[in-house]
Amino acid sequence: MNRLKIRVNGAERTLHVEPDTTLLSALRDQLGLIGTKYGCGEGQCGACTVLIDGKARRSCLTPAASVGAAEITTIEGLESKGEGDANGRLHPVQQAFLDEGAFQCAYCTSGMILAAVSFLKENPHPSNAEIVRGMNGNICRCGTYPRIVAAVRRAASGEAGKAGKVQG
Amino acid sequence: MSTKSTVDSRQSTVAELRKLTLIGVNKTPHRGLEHPASGKIPDGIEPERYEFREEPGWNFTLGGFGLARRDFFKLMGCGVAVFLVARSGAAQESGGRGGGRGGFRGEELPNEISAWLHIGDTGAVTVYTGKVEMGQNIRTSLTQAVAEELRVETGRISLIMGDTDLVPWDMGTFGSRTTPTMNLELRRVASVARDVMVELAARTWKVDGKRLVANDGQVRDRDSGRSIEYAKLAQDQTFSKAVVENDPLTPPADWRIAGQPVPKVDGRDFVTGRHRYTPDVVLPGMLHGKVLRAPSFGAGLVSVDLSAAQAMPGVVAVHDGSFVGVAAPSAELADRALAAIKAKWNEPANQPANASGGSETSPGSAPASSASSGNLSQYLKAHVQQGGDEGYGRSSQEKGSVDEGLASAAHRLDATYSIAYIAHAPLEPRAAVADWKDGKLTVHTGSQRPFGVRDELVEAFHLPSNRVRVLIPDTGAAYGGKHTGEAAVEAARLARTANAPVKLVWTREEEFTWAYFRPGGAIEIKAGVAPDGTLTAWEFHNYNSGGAGIGTPYEVANQRIQFHDCDSPLRQGSYRGLAATANHFARESHMDDLAHAAGMDPLAFRYKNLKDERLRDVFAAAADKFEWGRAKAAAGHGFGIAGGVEKGGYIATCAEVSVDPTTRAVRVLRVVTAFECGAVVNPDGLRNQIMGANVMGFGGGLFEAIQFEKGRILNNHFAQYRVPRFSDVPQIEGVLVNRKDIPSAGAGETPLIGLAPAIGNAIFAATGVRLRSLPMLPSGRLLSA
Numbered sequence: 001m002n003r004l005k006i007r008v009n010g011a012e013r014t015l016h017v018e019p020d021t022t023l024l025s026a027l028r029d030q031l032g033l034i035g036t037k038y039g040c041g042e043g044q045c046g047a048c049t050v051l052i053d054g055k056a057r058r059s060c061l062t063p064a065a066s067v068g069a070a071e072i073t074t075i076e077g078l079e080s081k082g083e084g085d086a087n088g089r090l091h092p093v094q095q096a097f098l099d100e101g102a103f104q105c106a107y108c109t110s111g112m113i114l115a116a117v118s119f120l121k122e123n124p125h126p127s128n129a130e131i132v133r134g135m136n137g138n139i140c141r142c143g144t145y146p147r148i149v150a151a152v153r154r155a156a157s158g159e160a161g162k163a164g165k166v167q168g
Numbered sequence: 169m170s171t172k173s174t175v176d177s178r179q180s181t182v183a184e185l186r187k188l189t190l191i192g193v194n195k196t197p198h199r200g201l202e203h204p205a206s207g208k209i210p211d212g213i214e215p216e217r218y219e220f221r222e223e224p225g226w227n228f229t230l231g232g233f234g235l236a237r238r239d240f241f242k243l244m245g246c247g248v249a250v251f252l253v254a255r256s257g258a259a260q261e262s263g264g265r266g267g268g269r270g271g272f273r274g275e276e277l278p279n280e281i282s283a284w285l286h287i288g289d290t291g292a293v294t295v296y297t298g299k300v301e302m303g304q305n306i307r308t309s310l311t312q313a314v315a316e317e318l319r320v321e322t323g324r325i326s327l328i329m330g331d332t333d334l335v336p337w338d339m340g341t342f343g344s345r346t347t348p349t350m351n352l353e354l355r356r357v358a359s360v361a362r363d364v365m366v367e368l369a370a371r372t373w374k375v376d377g378k379r380l381v382a383n384d385g386q387v388r389d390r391d392s393g394r395s396i397e398y399a400k401l402a403q404d405q406t407f408s409k410a411v412v413e414n415d416p417l418t419p420p421a422d423w424r425i426a427g428q429p430v431p432k433v434d435g436r437d438f439v440t441g442r443h444r445y446t447p448d449v450v451l452p453g454m455l456h457g458k459v460l461r462a463p464s465f466g467a468g469l470v471s472v473d474l475s476a477a478q479a480m481p482g483v484v485a486v487h488d489g490s491f492v493g494v495a496a497p498s499a500e501l502a503d504r505a506l507a508a509i510k511a512k513w514n515e516p517a518n519q520p521a522n523a524s525g526g527s528e529t530s531p532g533s534a535p536a537s538s539a540s541s542g543n544l545s546q547y548l549k550a551h552v553q554q555g556g557d558e559g560y561g562r563s564s565q566e567k568g569s570v571d572e573g574l575a576s577a578a579h580r581l582d583a584t585y586s587i588a589y590i591a592h593a594p595l596e597p598r599a600a601v602a603d604w605k606d607g608k609l610t611v612h613t614g615s616q617r618p619f620g621v622r623d624e625l626v627e628a629f630h631l632p633s634n635r636v637r638v639l640i641p642d643t644g645a646a647y648g649g650k651h652t653g654e655a656a657v658e659a660a661r662l663a664r665t666a667n668a669p670v671k672l673v674w675t676r677e678e679e680f681t682w683a684y685f686r687p688g689g690a691i692e693i694k695a696g697v698a699p700d701g702t703l704t705a706w707e708f709h710n711y712n713s714g715g716a717g718i719g720t721p722y723e724v725a726n727q728r729i730q731f732h733d734c735d736s737p738l739r740q741g742s743y744r745g746l747a748a749t750a751n752h753f754a755r756e757s758h759m760d761d762l763a764h765a766a767g768m769d770p771l772a773f774r775y776k777n778l779k780d781e782r783l784r785d786v787f788a789a790a791a792d793k794f795e796w797g798r799a800k801a802a803a804g805h806g807f808g809i810a811g812g813v814e815k816g817g818y819i820a821t822c823a824e825v826s827v828d829p830t831t832r833a834v835r836v837l838r839v840v841t842a843f844e845c846g847a848v849v850n851p852d853g854l855r856n857q858i859m860g861a862n863v864m865g866f867g868g869g870l871f872e873a874i875q876f877e878k879g880r881i882l883n884n885h886f887a888q889y890r891v892p893r894f895s896d897v898p899q900i901e902g903v904l905v906n907r908k909d910i911p912s913a914g915a916g917e918t919p920l921i922g923l924a925p926a927i928g929n930a931i932f933a934a935t936g937v938r939l940r941s942l943p944m945l946p947s948g949r950l951l952s953a
Contacts, residue, residue: 018498018500020500020503020504021498021500025498025499025500028448029456029498029499032450033441034441034444034447034448034450035440035441035442036441037445037447037595037596037644038447038597038673039595039596039597039676040676040885040886041675041676042676042885042886042887044676044885044886044887045595045676045886047595074441075440075441076440076441078440079440090436090439090440094439094440095439097439098431098435098436098439101431101432101435101852101856103303103432103435103438103439104303104304104305104645104856104857104860105302105303105594105595105596105642105643105644105645106303106438106439106443106644107303107445107594107595107596107644107645108595109438109439109441110441113439131894132894132895133895135894136893136894136895138894139595139886139891139893140595141593141594141595141645141647141864141891142303142645142860142863142864143859143860143861143862143863143864143892143897144856144859144860144863145863145892145893145894145897146859146863146897146900147856147859148894149894
């Protein structure tokens with residue numbers, strides 16, 4: 001069991017890890033950041049997606065000991081992270097998911113939102129086809145994909161929080 | 169309605185409730201989901217719910233409802249409580265289960281209570297229901313129902329759902345029953361609560377209640393103009409009332425909150441990651457559990473050596489009968505401890521393998537025997553359960569003479585359809601957190617049947633039911649796959665020995681392997697049609713996949729429709745839509761073939777044989793949006809249409825596909841699904857369900873299939889078992905047919921059932937190739953020309 005310091009949501013946190021401790025279980029079981037979900041443990045579903053230095057990564061396949069000094073952002077850290085937003089303001093992608101009702105059971109939602117944040121950073125003005133390609137590693141078993149595409153489009157267009165739906 | 173005067177007008181203490189004698193309440197003990205002897209399949213009771221076959225080992229109640237009114241309000245806080253006494257119909261699903269084992273904090277409630285509602289002195293409204301939320305959005309739609317009738321805003325209302333210590337007994341959340349039953353029950357209870365508010369205001373002001381009106385959480389005096397808030401009326405009250413029926417409910421045409429696209433009431437909790445699903449529950453001193461699984465179905469444990477696991481500091485290892493598991497302070501240590509256990513297993517021989525998926529038959533070839541490439545169909549037909557035509561697991565509908573109908577047909581078509589086993593694969597796997605404290609077992613778990621899980625725990629641990637509490641956090645979906653409580657029982661078993669709370673979260677591999685499956689099956693149809701397109705005969709046999717949606721909505725003078733229960737090689741159970749998906753696939757594919765045989769447009773052929781106006785209307789709605797008959801398919805493209813009736817919902821789906829002339833790759837380009845389920849409670853939620861059901865339908869329709877051999881699941885990972893992803897989804901348009909004159913039906917399942925046959929029919933229109941297996945296109949391409 002090794003002590004390890006990592007940076008999560010802007011703060012330094014201490015973990016006790018074994019070589020087989022994943023970032024997912026460290027976040028959930030040691031830091032109580034339960035918004036990051038286990039879906040498959042194999043990097044196939046995207047429910048465990050977090051941002052490592054701003055890029056979407058599968059925390060279930062990431063050894064906790066491997067992250068070094070990188071900045072990790074989980075869904076809990078997104079809310080207050082919106083640029084220029086005061087504490088408690090939703091990130092535009094979070095708001096866009098709410099606006100479009102882009103979930104049913106919502107178990108995939110944390111991972112979807114973080115994947116979208118990462119995707120939009122690389123491609124701020126995507127086409128629908130690019131959104132589909134960019135998000136295809138994340139599974140929504142409830143099948144709300146068209147609404148998620150609409151939410152990503154809405155966030156990209158700066159329309160998050162405004163009335164009216166893109167997708168019916 | 170005759171009972172109304174005996175109870176409705178009566179103000180009762182809670183203690184008095186148990187004495188209520190109710191006329192018209194079905195007192196027959198409801199034995200779970202027993203099979204109809206008549207062979208007719210009543211609403212909400214489907215034969216493929218195999219996991220319910222065994223009767224529970226217990227049959228007792230724990231005395232009467234002993235909680236005094238004083239104690240009740242001490243727990244709930246001052247205010248007004250209204251209890252709804254279920255009438256016979258609803259009593260079979262909620263409340264009145266002979267034994268009446270719903271309760272409040274361990275105290276028994278009267279048998280027939282199906283829901284209750286409390287208005288506190290802050291104006292907060294708390295509603296108690298045994299239904300559970302798993303993504304189908306009933307927390308919102310039920311909140312709307314209460315808000316509508318109680319005349320308060322939705323933000324004042326919270327629902328306590330699926331907590332067996334706090335809510336009335338309920339059979340479970342399945343069969344699209346919440347909207348037709350619980351929505352109605354909650355409207356009734358809220359409507360009475362509104363009347364109580366008016367009554368209390370009338371007493372307060374000493375005026376005639378007739379001049380008072382409730383609105384926006386207040387009662388207003390029309391004559392004087394003064395008003396008083398519900399919160400004020402509830403202050404210092406300990407007022408309770410039980411009702412069976414009540415005044416007429418607000419008709420859908422007058423709805424102001426129900427019927428609106430209200431967003432998910434707790435949506436913010438989900439986009440911020442705050443909502444706690446079962447795997448997110450944390451208790452002090454909690455350990456992480458793992459269970460040792462057999463190498464194959466039916467394998468028996470011969471011997472086990474726990475010593476290496478037990479030697480690990482902090483690890484608790486359990487061997488009890490066939491159960492072997494560990495609990496440890498971290499999930500990683502539990503994994504290592506499980507891996508250190510040495511076990512020997514005895515594996516049975518003669519396990520069947522499955523059909524490996526899609527097959528195609530061209531129009532001229534004999535379709536029957538070549539429809540399956542594996543041995544599943546033959547296996548099932550060789551393992552039909554005996555027990556007589558009227559016995560369990562068989563249903564039979566017959567009229568006229570099929571033989572004569574077939575003999576007189578101008579065109580006759582026989583075919584066999586095969587249906588693969590598929591997995592629900594909810595993203596939240598089975599999970600439970602179990603805690604024993606002072607002889608009471610409390611379990612958080614994701615399940616569709618909180619009281620069913622409680623019963624499993626009662627039976628497994630030989631406890632009285634008031635010593636078991638099951639709580640269902642809003643769950644990361646189920647799709648019919650979480651009727652059972654395996655994880656709950658396993659976590660409780662580990663926690664018992666560990667003497668500490670234990671969390672158990674199934675791995676994805678466990679979920680794919682040890683949860684039950686949507687049944688595979690074989691369907692045989694013989695049908696005939698007259699020269700003018702009139703159906704003359706319809707013979708339909710379903711082997712194993714199930715009886716839901718087995719009937720035909722088309723007019724056929726001569727028909728024989730039978731479900732044949734078989735010994736399944738895999739553990740099987742409910743799945744969203746049940747066998748309606750398989751039966752509609754077979755029937756609507758066959759109807760399409762018959763239309764072509766008769767030289768008719770597939771929609772015109774259906775109209776020719778269809779009287780049901782509601783089904784005709786949804787066909788028309790889908791066809792209109794799709795421009796069926798007006799648009800012409802491009803070269804290499806095809807249009808298909810299919811529809812049906814199930815669980816009170818009417819559906820029609822149109823699809824357009826393209827088939828690449830070189831690669832034979834099939835692409836679905838467009839889907840239009842029209843759906844009618846009476847008065848729409850939440851159009852946004854309904855559109856979401858139609859969309860999601862169609863997306864899910866792509867999986868089972870085109871490529872999902874469990875591969876198995878010798879009792880082993882061969883594709884128990886998302887890398888091998890493909891589920892629909894973003895890139896699989898074409899343009900999907902939902903068309904809502906809102907019938908405010910018809911009571912609302914559920915919508916979580918039926919929108920799924922038209923998709924596969926509509927796509928299959930479109931592929932036939934494009935290529936002349938008829939696909940008779942679900943899934944139709946495991947490879948994504950047509951294999952034969």
